Amino acid sequence: MPKPADFDKLTPAQKLEARLAAWQNHEGIEFADKEKENEYRFRAQILADVVKLRKPARVPVLIATGFYPFPYAGYTCRDAMYDYDKLGKAMMKFHADFEPDAVASPGLYGPGKAFEVLDYKLYHWPGHGVPETTSYQCAEAEYMKGDEYPDFLKDPSDYFLRFYLPRVFGALEPLKELPPFTNLQELPFVGPGIFHFGLPHIQDALKKLMKAGEISLEWFTRVVEIEKNIITSLGMPKFQGAFSKAPMDVPGDTMRGTKQILLDKFRKPNEIIAASERCAQLMLDMGVRNSVWGGPPTVFFPLHKGADSFMSPADFKKFYWPSLKTVMLGLIKEGLIPFMFVEGSYNQRLDIITDPDIPAGTTIWYFDKTDMKEVRKRLQGWACFSGNFPSSLLKTGTVDQVRSHCRQLLDDLAGDGGYYMVNGAVLDEAIPENLHAYVETVKEYEI
Amino acid sequence: MSKELIDAVVDMREEDAVKIAEDLLNSGANPMGVLDDCREALGIIGSRFAAGECFVPELILAGEMLRQIATLARPRIQQSGSAPQQKLGRIVFGTVEGDIHDIAKDIVVFMLDINGFEVMDLGVDVPAAKFVEAVREFKPQVVGLSGFLTLAYDPMKNTVQALKDAGLRDSVKIMIGGGQMDDQVAAYAKADAYGKDAMAAVTLAKGWVGAK
Numbered sequence: 001m002p003k004p005a006d007f008d009k010l011t012p013a014q015k016l017e018a019r020l021a022a023w024q025n026h027e028g029i030e031f032a033d034k035e036k037e038n039e040y041r042f043r044a045q046i047l048a049d050v051v052k053l054r055k056p057a058r059v060p061v062l063i064a065t066g067f068y069p070f071p072y073a074g075y076t077c078r079d080a081m082y083d084y085d086k087l088g089k090a091m092m093k094f095h096a097d098f099e100p101d102a103v104a105s106p107g108l109y110g111p112g113k114a115f116e117v118l119d120y121k122l123y124h125w126p127g128h129g130v131p132e133t134t135s136y137q138c139a140e141a142e143y144m145k146g147d148e149y150p151d152f153l154k155d156p157s158d159y160f161l162r163f164y165l166p167r168v169f170g171a172l173e174p175l176k177e178l179p180p181f182t183n184l185q186e187l188p189f190v191g192p193g194i195f196h197f198g199l200p201h202i203q204d205a206l207k208k209l210m211k212a213g214e215i216s217l218e219w220f221t222r223v224v225e226i227e228k229n230i231i232t233s234l235g236m237p238k239f240q241g242a243f244s245k246a247p248m249d250v251p252g253d254t255m256r257g258t259k260q261i262l263l264d265k266f267r268k269p270n271e272i273i274a275a276s277e278r279c280a281q282l283m284l285d286m287g288v289r290n291s292v293w294g295g296p297p298t299v300f301f302p303l304h305k306g307a308d309s310f311m312s313p314a315d316f317k318k319f320y321w322p323s324l325k326t327v328m329l330g331l332i333k334e335g336l337i338p339f340m341f342v343e344g345s346y347n348q349r350l351d352i353i354t355d356p357d358i359p360a361g362t363t364i365w366y367f368d369k370t371d372m373k374e375v376r377k378r379l380q381g382w383a384c385f386s387g388n389f390p391s392s393l394l395k396t397g398t399v400d401q402v403r404s405h406c407r408q409l410l411d412d413l414a415g416d417g418g419y420y421m422v423n424g425a426v427l428d429e430a431i432p433e434n435l436h437a438y439v440e441t442v443k444e445y446e447i
Numbered sequence: 448m449s450k451e452l453i454d455a456v457v458d459m460r461e462e463d464a465v466k467i468a469e470d471l472l473n474s475g476a477n478p479m480g481v482l483d484d485c486r487e488a489l490g491i492i493g494s495r496f497a498a499g500e501c502f503v504p505e506l507i508l509a510g511e512m513l514r515q516i517a518t519l520a521r522p523r524i525q526q527s528g529s530a531p532q533q534k535l536g537r538i539v540f541g542t543v544e545g546d547i548h549d550i551a552k553d554i555v556v557f558m559l560d561i562n563g564f565e566v567m568d569l570g571v572d573v574p575a576a577k578f579v580e581a582v583r584e585f586k587p588q589v590v591g592l593s594g595f596l597t598l599a600y601d602p603m604k605n606t607v608q609a610l611k612d613a614g615l616r617d618s619v620k621i622m623i624g625g626g627q628m629d630d631q632v633a634a635y636a637k638a639d640a641y642g643k644d645a646m647a648a649v650t651l652a653k654g655w656v657g658a659k
């Protein structure tokens with residue numbers, strides 16, 4: 001079923017149904033054989049069931065995946081970012097061996113070469129600032145200075161082009177000399193507005209950007225191919241669609257950094273709120289625009305600075321939640337499903353997030369460390385919930401411990417549907433036997 | 448004692464607090480007294496944190512206020528006037544190798560400090576050998592290992608093992624904490640305990656040195 005011509009006229013609920021159907025019917029994907037197609041349909045069905053708060057034929061089991069597939073396949077983390085053959089082989093082996101119910105994205109690791117060309121400062125990555133065998137890591141700094149909130153608020157894109165990106169990418173530093181594009185209005189303004197593009201060092205920056213673009217295009221083409229291969233040969237759907245962020249995390253994560261944003265809460269409270277409001281529309285657009293027809297209609301949000309330890313429930317309500325809720329409601333209106341990854345814990349905010357303005361069966365809540373029994377109490381019948389299978393057990397426990405913890409979680413949570421199993425933090429390390437036991441225990445469980 | 452200063456710090460009025468402290472110092476107040484007031488305020492903040500009434504940002508800001516006021520007060524402290532305080536015990540603390548999460552570490556160190564411990568903070572991404580060296584020199588009763596990543600499980604284990612190999616394991620109690628840590632990991636790393644937050648760190652350490 002192609003996208004209906006009158007899609008824009010549908011109600012939000014109809015849009016969601018249409019998007020789900022296109023995904024379940026694997027719009028645009030051909031399978032090698034009927035068996036794999038059936039497996040795909042079964043998996044997509046049980047996932048759709050839990051999203052729609054129904055009881056699935058069996059509980060879906062996912063593996064939130066970090067760099068684990070690479071050491072598991074005998075490769076380094078660096079390989080994931082530089083060697084696309086190894087990227088493909090490791091991801092295929094991981095999915096074929098463990099058989100989770102959805103595909104973990106091979107696009108998570110990024111093209112290392114492009115980052116080199118751009119002289120990317122915001123991250124260290126394997127072989128470039130951290131050992132080849134460990135995951136990439138964010139190098140926090142005040143990439144936006146404390147007194148620059150007004151500049152950002154005035155025009156976020158201009159601020160990114162001329163302030164933020166030149167600081168984050170060494171190769172783009174010369175772009176800070178560019179005049180704003182909004183100068184380019186009448187004929188006499190054009191010459192003075194673009195002569196900078198003739199300057200050798202600015203041309204050099206643009207050439208590097210083009211080079212990084214070429215590398216990224218090749219990488220992207222391969223990632224799509226790898227993903228398609230896994231989907232068609234293993235009968236596994238994708239479950240994570242587009243990507244967006246909580247508006248307050250935009251300044252909070254990579255612009256101001258964790259420590260500064262927490263201090264800004266006292267020193268510049270109004271600026272944080274204004275910046276979050278300003279980012280809401282941008283984050284909504286990002287989620288809508290990156291959603292692909294026929295792909296999973298979910299928009300994934302890694303939630304950072306609103307966790308229990310970062311602020312009181314009252315501050316959560318004041319700083320973090322309003323703009324996030326705006327984005328979520330906007331996505332729901334488009335028939336998209338906000339897929340919230342609650343990092344850390346939300347034990348003190350379950351009553352805030354279960355907001356009556358958010359219709360039942362339109363969101364997914366994936367928890368890292370929140371108390372899952374409490375989650376069930378508050379979310380059951382309102383939203384799909386999952387998570388908090390401890391990483392510690394997968395890496396340091398025994399097969400028996402893994403099995404019994406899985407069964408315990410399933411007994412506690414799965415009974416009424418609307419629930420699937422997933423580990424709480426992305427997987428970098430595990431004992432393979434434990435991971436097998438984890439997947440099998442869930443698949444054997446009868447609800 | 449300045450109630451005004453204590454209140455400003457406790458109420459998170461950063462500018463007021465620094466200004467009041469500065470005025471007090473300029474009008475000849477005893478710098479040690481000013482710092483004592485800050486400690487008193489931090490004690491109140493600490494117990495509010497323990498009671499779940501305030502959160503990480505408050506602790507970070509409290510630390511910032513203390514740092515600014517101490518910078519003002521320090522030059523005025525007479526060499527002779529500063530009698531060393533009696534400490535409850537010594538602690539070596541750090542985030543283990545491969546892990547750079549420092550916000551939680553700083554908070555735990557800060558809380559241990561205001562609760563009367565002398566803490567040697569080794570920073571982040573600390574190799575096992577550095578812990579061994581620090582334990583040998585500083586002779587702590589307690590070692591605290593912070594880590595937020597699953598990738599920190601093995602470095603925690605290796606650090607405990609390195610202390611054992613150096614013959615130092617029996618001289619210290621070891622606690623771990625942070626993000627993906629739990630009792631399961633404490634057992635895996637052969638540490639003595641896992642603590643879920645900064646107050647748990649204080650309680651564990653006090654228990655081990657026999658303070659209440």
Ligand code: B12
Nearest residue numbers: 137138309344547548549550593596597624625642644645
């Ligand atoms: C902020 C943050 C960051 C910041 C760190 C800023 C800084 N300067 O510390 C940045 C952006 C740099 C970062 C980087 C990374 N992070 Co990070 N990060 C977080 C986040 C959101 C919060 C952690 C935090 O600081 N909390 C604030 C503290 C103060 O709160 P708290 O935990 O309640 O603190 C108490 C306890 O931890 C305890 N405690 C702490 N240490 C100790 C020690 C002892 C002895 C005791 C008793 C108690 C104790 O006391 C504290 C005070 O009460 C968590 C998710 C989360 N919400 O937990 C992810 C998280 C820890 N990060 C994660 C990841 C994956 C990463 C990166 C790999 C991501 C990346 N690609 O950049 C890198 C790795 C960097 C590295 N090598 O260390 C994952 C780890 C998953 C895994 N499988 O291991 C997490 C869990 C997110 C997730 N759910 O996926 N991160």
